[in-house]
Amino acid sequence: MSVGESATPLGRVRGLGSAREGGEHWLTERVTSIALLLLGTWLIASLLILPKLDLRTVAEWLHAPSGAVPMALLIVIGFKHALDGLKVVVDDYVHEPGNNFAVNTFLLFLAVGGGALALFALARIAFGVAG
Amino acid sequence: MAATNSRPLSPHLGVWRWGPHMAVSILHRVTGAGLSIVGLAVLTWWLLAITGGPATYATFTKVMTSPIGLVILVGLTWAFFQHLLSGIRHLAMDTGAAFELGTNKRFAILTIVGSLALTAAVWAYLLGVVK
Numbered sequence: 001m002s003v004g005e006s007a008t009p010l011g012r013v014r015g016l017g018s019a020r021e022g023g024e025h026w027l028t029e030r031v032t033s034i035a036l037l038l039l040g041t042w043l044i045a046s047l048l049i050l051p052k053l054d055l056r057t058v059a060e061w062l063h064a065p066s067g068a069v070p071m072a073l074l075i076v077i078g079f080k081h082a083l084d085g086l087k088v089v090v091d092d093y094v095h096e097p098g099n100n101f102a103v104n105t106f107l108l109f110l111a112v113g114g115g116a117l118a119l120f121a122l123a124r125i126a127f128g129v130a131g
Numbered sequence: 132m133a134a135t136n137s138r139p140l141s142p143h144l145g146v147w148r149w150g151p152h153m154a155v156s157i158l159h160r161v162t163g164a165g166l167s168i169v170g171l172a173v174l175t176w177w178l179l180a181i182t183g184g185p186a187t188y189a190t191f192t193k194v195m196t197s198p199i200g201l202v203i204l205v206g207l208t209w210a211f212f213q214h215l216l217s218g219i220r221h222l223a224m225d226t227g228a229a230f231e232l233g234t235n236k237r238f239a240i241l242t243i244v245g246s247l248a249l250t251a252a253v254w255a256y257l258l259g260v261v262k
Contacts, residue, residue, distance in 0.1 A: 082167030121178035
């Protein structure tokens with residue numbers, strides 16, 4: 001990380017300022033938030049509208065495309081938005097570069113792993129392997 | 132760290148004077164982190180429980196309808212509505228609107244009142260129907 005006196009101007013500023021990705025991260029967070037506004041409301045409304053919340057009812061609900069597709073979107077966009085949001089918190093409070101990288105990488109793995117697990121479970125329900 | 136790092140600092144609880152706007156800002160982070168970690172964990176567990184069959188689903192239902200489980204579910208409901216309303220407020224502020232002190236404070240208070248009212252409404256309906 002240390003930059004000697006022989007460094008070029010480019011070498012001196014590299015890694016210090018914009019990586020040309022901050023804007024995209026900021027915008028993605030907002031676009032996914034609008035999607036989750038709809039999908040989160042859909043989830044709560046669905047849970048309220050379903051006659052019962054027993055295994056048979058919810059499995060049938062998520063087996064139908066009208067349940068499975070929004071749930072798939074909720075999982076993918078939800079985990080993405082969670083990861084983007086937690087990164088902001090981590091970047092705000094974990095300043096040391098090594099720790100920052102470690103925590104952000106841990107969260108990335110957690111979000112991708114968790115999202116894959118949730119999607120896999122949903123796929124089993126949607127494609128009818130579940131008992 | 133602080134002596135050598137002059138980059139702008141993010142909200143630190145010990146530094147800022149408490150007020151509705153500041154409290155809602157902190158709540159946005161707390162509820163966001165809670166939804167990201169606890170919320171997505173419960174969602175993923177629920178989907179896995181559905182694929183696991185009656186016994187697994189019964190375990191999930193038992194834990195989630197226990198006193199601690201209900202506190203978690205009611206807490207997640209409130210966190211969702213608080214984060215949603217606060218998120219809408221942030222989207223409005225992203226356009227440059229509602230930065231006037233009075234307006235800003237009024238909207239901050241509205242998000243708290245709104246999230247509590249919506250949480251109460253959802254659970255009143257849910258407990259009335261499920262019972």
